[in-house]
Amino acid sequence: MAEQADSLRRWVHAKADDVTSEVLAGRLKGPHVLAITSGKGGVGKSNLALNLALALQVRGVATAVLDADLGLANINIILGQEPDYTVFDVMQGERHLADVVLPGPHGLMIIPGASGLAAAAAANLDQVATLLAEFQSLEAQVEWLVVDTGAGIAPSVLAFVAAADEALIVTTPEPTALADAYGLIRAVDETASPVRLHLVVNRTADAPRGQRTGERLAGLVAKSLQRSVAVAGVVMEDAAVARAVMRQEPFYLGAPKSAARADVDRLADYLLDRVPAPRRGGIASFVRRVLASVPRARGDADSDGRLPKQEPTHPMANSQGSPEAPGMPGMSGMPGMKEGPR
Numbered sequence: 583m584a585e586q587a588d589s590l591r592r593w594v595h596a597k598a599d600d601v602t603s604e605v606l607a608g609r610l611k612g613p614h615v616l617a618i619t620s621g622k623g624g625v626g627k628s629n630l631a632l633n634l635a636l637a638l639q640v641r642g643v644a645t646a647v648l649d650a651d652l653g654l655a656n657i658n659i660i661l662g663q664e665p666d667y668t669v670f671d672v673m674q675g676e677r678h679l680a681d682v683v684l685p686g687p688h689g690l691m692i693i694p695g696a697s698g699l700a701a702a703a704a705a706n707l708d709q710v711a712t713l714l715a716e717f718q719s720l721e722a723q724v725e726w727l728v729v730d731t732g733a734g735i736a737p738s739v740l741a742f743v744a745a746a747d748e749a750l751i752v753t754t755p756e757p758t759a760l761a762d763a764y765g766l767i768r769a770v771d772e773t774a775s776p777v778r779l780h781l782v783v784n785r786t787a788d789a790p791r792g793q794r795t796g797e798r799l800a801g802l803v804a805k806s807l808q809r810s811v812a813v814a815g816v817v818m819e820d821a822a823v824a825r826a827v828m829r830q831e832p833f834y835l836g837a838p839k840s841a842a843r844a845d846v847d848r849l850a851d852y853l854l855d856r857v858p859a860p861r862r863g864g865i866a867s868f869v870r871r872v873l874a875s876v877p878r879a880r881g882d883a884d885s886d887g888r889l890p891k892q893e894p895t896h897p898m899a900n901s902q903g904s905p906e907a908p909g910m911p912g913m914s915g916m917p918g919m920k921e922g923p924r
């Protein structure tokens with residue numbers, strides 16, 4: 583058993599090294615892998631993942647969205663799609679990834695991943711090989727892979743964040759969400775991953791204040807964790823978002839004049855203008871890194887391969903905690919940390 587796990591690990595690493603050297607040699611154009619994540623749940627990750635991916639796609643940048651929230655897959659619901667197959671069927675060798683991918687608006691690719699990726703924790707060598715080979719086929723077709731993850735600091739979430747090139751950490755201006763975002767950043771930092779961190783303050787009532795709130799959190803992270811987090815921007819509180827969810831149509835298309843769309847456009851420009859070329863080997867290499875760390879949750883997968891929603895084990899991940907955010911260095915008692923001063 584341990585021997586099999588060892589040989590799997592060696593094989594997976596060798597496979598990814600092949601891809602990485604291809605990318606480094608310039609033979610393969612390495613796509614960017616962007617994980618969208620948050621400390622607190624319900625702050626707007628799935629909506630941001632889908633609408634930001636659309637903004638990239640309409641800019642002529644070939645984009646795919648991977649639904650990797652192992653608890654509750656949401657992307658398809660926001661789009662009003664019902665996938666027939668998921669990555670699980672790819673792993674079983676029953677479908678090719680191309681048959682699982684759903685066509686989204688403007689040619690956006692939607693990859694229903696959740697249950698299949700959860701099951702990957704218990705995958706055997708053949709299944710892992712199949713998954714990697716299939717994902718490798720995306721390498722040449724996609725420039726950005728946007729990964730919608732679950733919230734919190736469970737290993738099954740951190741695996742995706744730590745494996746990405748970039749992570750967009752979504753928070754709202756609420757102290758609980760900020761405290762959980764800080765806790766998540768600390769947990770990512772502890773993985774020693776070179777993932778670059780970016781912050782988005784969603785649902786702000788006032789853009790400059792939201793921006794300042796993000797900068798304060800980034801300042802706190804720089805001071806106490808010596809880790810750099812860039813403030814990518816803000817998204818306004820906008821009733822068009824909830825209306826679009828109800829209609830199961832992305833607000834980017836359904837509400838073209840909305841403030842939320844203008845903000846998402848700015849975020850897409852930020853990503854295209856400010857994010858440097860990826861250097862971690864593209865999509866297959868990303869999947870290899872996820873698979874190499876997901877097995878830590880192996881014992882948790884039930885017979886369907888679904889992982890239970892894990893309780894936060896980190897005190898900072900407790901979104902029910904005090905709004906004063908105890909334990910966040912320099913945060914409790916920090917005047918106006920609820921949302922930046924006017």
Ligand SMILES: Nc1ncnc2c1ncn2[C@@H]1O[C@H](COP(=O)(O)OP(=O)(O)OP(=O)(O)O)[C@@H](O)[C@H]1O
Nearest residue numbers: 623624625626627628629733785818819820823824
């Ligand atoms: N900018 C916004 N303005 C107004 N409402 C918003 C905004 N962003 C998100 N919402 C509301 O928050 C809800 C939750 O958003 P979403 O499902 O994207 O969050 P999530 O972080 O993916 O949640 P989960 O952690 O459960 O996966 C949306 O259905 C919408 O009603």
Ligand SMILES: [Mg+2]
Nearest residue numbers: 627628651656
């Ligand atoms: Mg979600």
